[in-house]
Amino acid sequence: MPELPEVQALAERMAEAFAGRTVARVQVLSVQVLKTFDPPVSALEGLAVEGVGRYGKFLDVRTAGGPHLVLHLDRAGWIRHRSSFPPKPVRPGRGPLALRLVLDDGSGFDITEQGTTKRLAAYVVTDPKLVPGISGLGADPLGAAFTPAVLTELASRSRRRLKTFLTDQSVLAGIGNAYSDEILHSARLSPYATAAALDEEQRTRLYRAIREVLRTAVAEAHAAPADALKAEKKAALAVHGRAGEPCPRCGSTVRSVNFADKSLQYCPTCQTGGRVLADRRLSRLLK
Structure with a gap:
């Protein structure tokens, strides 16, 4: 998408x-x-x-x-x-x-x-x-009005898992399945962490990752030929769509959680303290 x-x-x-x-x-x-x-x-x-x-x-x-x-x-x-x-x-x-x-x-x-x-x-x-x-759109994550304080307010009101928090268009407009995986990997946060439970340091990492991942992707998309946009996006992703491949940061195997017609990818070493996430929890995550 x-x-x-x-x-x-x-x-x-x-x-x-x-x-x-x-x-x-x-x-x-x-x-x-x-x-x-x-x-x-x-x-x-x-x-x-x-x-x-x-x-x-x-x-x-x-x-x-x-x-x-x-x-x-x-x-x-x-x-x-x-x-x-x-x-x-x-x-x-x-x-x-x-x-x-x-x-x-x-x-x-x-x-x-x-x-x-x-x-x-x-x-x-x-x-x-x-x-x-x-x-019904929420904040534009690259807009000037999206500040760390705005993210703190949004996260404090949400009891959702981070994966769902990031992809909820009524919260943050424009982030989907691929870039939410990339943002969470960059921020070293589990997709199953609860938004409201993040501490200040974790929220700071999340805010920086949102801005940096999206800004970098916009620059790369702008530089790519129109017909190559999809291929360039896929080639630049660190974990999304790369289950079974080594994490570019630590070398551990990227894991995937599948549910219906959606999936998420993450690095257990970088994001979940080595814990492998079970698919059975995804039914709640993607509601």
Whole structure:
């Protein structure tokens, strides 16, 4: 799933491509993708694009004096810039193409989703805050307003495990499964530790890890070619998706805890005092 760093990189790339351009045509090619009906998607056509922003994992395409196109890529969605499109309009079908956005110079973007589980979402709204997922977002972990004091307040109110605390979008917006594993590894904290039970020194480590891991990932995503964003993200991860490999810090074997369609990875030596976590506890962790 694209998380804050990848979404930020996509927003910057889209903003560059949209600069000075007008929306010529929007084609909805998957019945599941569009979650709103008023304004209609056709209301975007003929409008200049003012910029592209980010709310957590949401992309916000702003038009001049008109509605916003808000996108959430979920697990399998992606956006590809196209310098041109075939002259013949594509027909709706069962393929990965969900939405096509064509600009006045013939360039644009294809929004795609792989797999059979369709969770990619597009909204046409007068205000991004009308999107339910945006209205309930918590603090932006890279925003100026996110300070150590804010983290202390948020953690003190939460009896959740750290893994769930970090990935709860109503607490911290934009952190997902991969970067939560990386943050906890960097902070040397167990994913099963309770947020409210952290002492001051542990909270300081957690705050620093959140900022450093995400800032580094944003810089790496910005430097990577658009088509290589996913591969570059995977290559840069220390523990997530690396079960059975040596921990890059201590050399111990990275372990995994699996539950349903999710998993977490961690280093027992660095994070849990050598203790191997049991899967049976994950049912509570991922609620």
